[in-house]
Amino acid sequence: MQTARIVITGVGLTAPNGNSLAEFRQNLLNGVSGVEHKEVRYMGIQPAGVCHYDPLKYQKKKELRVGTRAGSISIYCAREALADSGLDFGARPTDRVGIYIGCTEHGNVETENEVFAISKFGYDTKFWSHYHNPRTVANNPAGEISLNLGITGPAYTIGAACAAGNLGLIHAAQMLRLGEVDCALGGGVSESIHTFGIFAGFRSQGALAAHPDPKKASRPFDKSRNGIVVSEGGCLYVLERLEDAQTRGAKIYGEIGGYCVNSDASDYVLPNPTRQADCVRRAIAHAGLQPRDIHIVNTHATATPQGDIQECEAIRAVFGEGCPDTYINNTKSFIGHCMGAAGALELAGNLPAFDDRVVHPTINVDELDPACALPGLVLNQPKRVGRVDAILNNSFGMLGINSTLIVKRFVP
Amino acid sequence: MTKDECKQRVIDIIADIAPDEDLSNLKSDVKLRDQLQIDSMDFLDIVMELRKRHGLEVPEADYGQLASLDSSAEYLTPKFNALAAKR
Numbered sequence: 226m227q228t229a230r231i232v233i234t235g236v237g238l239t240a241p242n243g244n245s246l247a248e249f250r251q252n253l254l255n256g257v258s259g260v261e262h263k264e265v266r267y268m269g270i271q272p273a274g275v276c277h278y279d280p281l282k283y284q285k286k287k288e289l290r291v292g293t294r295a296g297s298i299s300i301y302c303a304r305e306a307l308a309d310s311g312l313d314f315g316a317r318p319t320d321r322v323g324i325y326i327g328c329t330e331h332g333n334v335e336t337e338n339e340v341f342a343i344s345k346f347g348y349d350t351k352f353w354s355h356y357h358n359p360r361t362v363a364n365n366p367a368g369e370i371s372l373n374l375g376i377t378g379p380a381y382t383i384g385a386a387c388a389a390g391n392l393g394l395i396h397a398a399q400m401l402r403l404g405e406v407d408c409a410l411g412g413g414v415s416e417s418i419h420t421f422g423i424f425a426g427f428r429s430q431g432a433l434a435a436h437p438d439p440k441k442a443s444r445p446f447d448k449s450r451n452g453i454v455v456s457e458g459g460c461l462y463v464l465e466r467l468e469d470a471q472t473r474g475a476k477i478y479g480e481i482g483g484y485c486v487n488s489d490a491s492d493y494v495l496p497n498p499t500r501q502a503d504c505v506r507r508a509i510a511h512a513g514l515q516p517r518d519i520h521i522v523n524t525h526a527t528a529t530p531q532g533d534i535q536e537c538e539a540i541r542a543v544f545g546e547g548c549p550d551t552y553i554n555n556t557k558s559f560i561g562h563c564m565g566a567a568g569a570l571e572l573a574g575n576l577p578a579f580d581d582r583v584v585h586p587t588i589n590v591d592e593l594d595p596a597c598a599l600p601g602l603v604l605n606q607p608k609r610v611g612r613v614d615a616i617l618n619n620s621f622g623m624l625g626i627n628s629t630l631i632v633k634r635f636v637p
Numbered sequence: 638m639t640k641d642e643c644k645q646r647v648i649d650i651i652a653d654i655a656p657d658e659d660l661s662n663l664k665s666d667v668k669l670r671d672q673l674q675i676d677s678m679d680f681l682d683i684v685m686e687l688r689k690r691h692g693l694e695v696p697e698a699d700y701g702q703l704a705s706l707d708s709s710a711e712y713l714t715p716k717f718n719a720l721a722a723k724r
Contacts (some may be wrong), residue, residue, distance in 0.1 A: 286656035291678070352689060355681045 231398040232635060233478040233576075234470050235310025235463030237302040240570050241274030241456050241560045245305065249570075250577045252559065253585035254607050258440035259560045260454050266341065266421040272434055272442035273418045274456025274561035284373065293335060293360050294416035296369030298459035298566075299326055303370045303410050310463035311475060312408065314376075323406035324367045324380035325396045326461070327389030327413030329564035329622070331382065332361030333420040366414050378406055386622025387525070388486070389413045390460065390568030391630045397464045398481045407469060412569035414459035423564075427453050430494065432529045434561075443562075444589035445526035445533050445555045446597040446604075453527045454561030460569035471637075478576050482615060482631035483512025489625025496532055501539035501627050505619065508629035509543070517548040518615055519631070521584055522601075523571050524555045525619040527562050534596045536619065541599060552601045552610055555587040568620030572632065578613040579634045638717045640710040646691070646717075647683070647709045651675075654682040665706040687713070693720060 236246045241259025243249030252259070263273035280289055280297045283304045289297060303324070314322070339357055346352040359365065367380040379400075385392040390413030397411025417423045427433040434452040436442035443454040462478075470477055485507035489497035509516055522540060526533040544551050556571040557563075563570050578584060586603045593604065614634045621627045644665065651673070652660055658673050669675060683703055687693045693716055695703065702712035 287654075287674075290654070290656065346689070352685070355678060355685070 228402050230467035231401050231464055231481040232467050232470050233462050233481070233632070234465050234475040235306040235312070236460070236478060236573055236576070237305025237307070237309060238458070238460035238570060238573050239276040239278040239298060239301055240458045240460070240563070241276055244276070244278040246573055246577070249574055253556065253574045254583060256586070256588050256605070257559070258588065260439045260442055260456070262439050263418060265424050266337070268421055268424050271424055272436065272439035272454050272561070274454060274458065274563060275418060276457050288373065291356060292369050293365055294419055294457070295328070295331055295366040295414050298414045298416065298457065299366040299370050299461070300373045302412065302414065302459040302461040303374060306410060306461045306463050312463060319376040320378050321407040322376045322378040323397065323400050323409040324370050324376060324378070325393050325400065325409060325411040326367045326382045327391070327393030327565050327569065328363070328366060328382045328384055329386050329389055329415060329417065331363050331365055333422050334416055335360040337420050337422060370410065385626050385628070386624060387562065387564055387567055388620040388622040388626045388628040389565040390570065391484070391618060391620040391628035392486065393569060394462060394464070394481070394572070394630060395484045395486065395628065397462070398484070401464060401466055407465070409464045410461050411464055412459070412461035413565040413567070415457050415564035415566045417455050417564045418457045423455055427455065434528060441589055443528055443558050445524070445528040445558050446587060446594055446602065447590045448592040448594045450528040450530065450533065450594070452529055454557070456561035456563045458560065458563035458566040458570050460566055460573050462569070477635040479579060479632040480635045482514070482633035483508050483510070484628070484630045485511060486626070486628045489627065491625060494623050496535045496621055497625060498535040498538040498542070500625065501536060501619070501621060502542040504627040504629045505539060505543045505617065508617065508631055512615070512631040512633065514615060514631070516544045517551065519548070519551050519617045520610065520613045521575050521578060521616045522551060522553045523575050523616065523618045524553060525567070525621045526555050527557055533594070536621070537597045537599055546600060548601070550611065552584040552603050552608060553599050554584055554603045556585070558588045568618060568628065568630065571620070572616065572618040572630065575616050575618070576632065578616065582610055582613050584608045584610055638714055638721065640714050643710045643714040643717055644706045647706060647713070650683055650686040650690070654679050654686070663706065668704045669706070670704070691717065691720070693717065
């Protein structure tokens, strides 16, 4: 089947360590963590990735009062991505613009807040907010973008646990190829740090990170890693068909090379390295590449003791020893786990490597876990490499959803 | 409570639910909707805040009484005073 070439022409993001691609990238190369201490309801101080973008840059105070944090992050990222792309819809109809936002979960923040609020009124539900439903519907983050920007095309979220950031991009590319839209905003967002439930859930699983220094709390592949740092964030891309991007002379960050989404079908939470390896192999085949053609593998590893080992097992199975130019890194060591935004943000952090040929490192590895030792793992210091032609981005999630997305250097 | 004090309570609520609005020249006899960017959900906010902050109930049939500051004061002042007398 002949498919249109899809390219990335704009990036908008907010990460715990940066509110633009340039700032984010600089901090990834300089080893700057964005994890800090945060007071979490019922749980006290926890390490968390907190974003510090200016919400009033693109929203009125009333929008912030009525909307959600996920909506606000989405609007910021969408506006930044569109500005970066140089696209100006002007007075043109926007019914051919699609908005596809990956989310790990949505609605927990508002529901927890409302339950807490009515607890102050003896749990009388007449004090429950009339905004609860529009805030908690699953399409809320995408819908808030459409309201803010007046975009009238399809706008919805894609629930895919922590694989969601990749799914937003993949779905955007698919809709462009199907001809459903002419421009797509795709990626992922997360407001997870504002719900205690996700922290408490991970703690109950024995999977919540703890460290006296928050900047050292997220430590994938380190022998003393002890769990996940929960973070918020967002990253949305402008995607277009190549001919449209070229017609308007757009800057092109890279081309969607290939992808795969599959399922473990084996456990609610435990990953499955065999299915993960299948996912990676199929994505590479979909891109028409061989494992040795991949120059950066950005891992999903969240710093859980078992999960990191299992992903390393999958990567070892695919790349083995025969890929001397394949380098492996991890972005969560800087920003924690941005949940629905993770895949999209982690890809963004690596995109500039097409130009500067530097692989950002995995920080906080004081003692590498031998079970996570992989050839090409870039530890603690950035590494300049010969060439970067293909970046492979892994994002996996609960209920066994796996996603791998490959972005290629754009070659006309 | 005087009607002016009652109006101020309503204005305090509006200041929170419509934070982008300039309330300094609000006209008492003009419908709030005709001079502010507020919608039906915002009116529900006024009802909710009267309930939360002041323990005052406005039945749905009476929502129209909150159309302007004057009509709000006319309707709410006796309710505030009745509530104060009970306490």
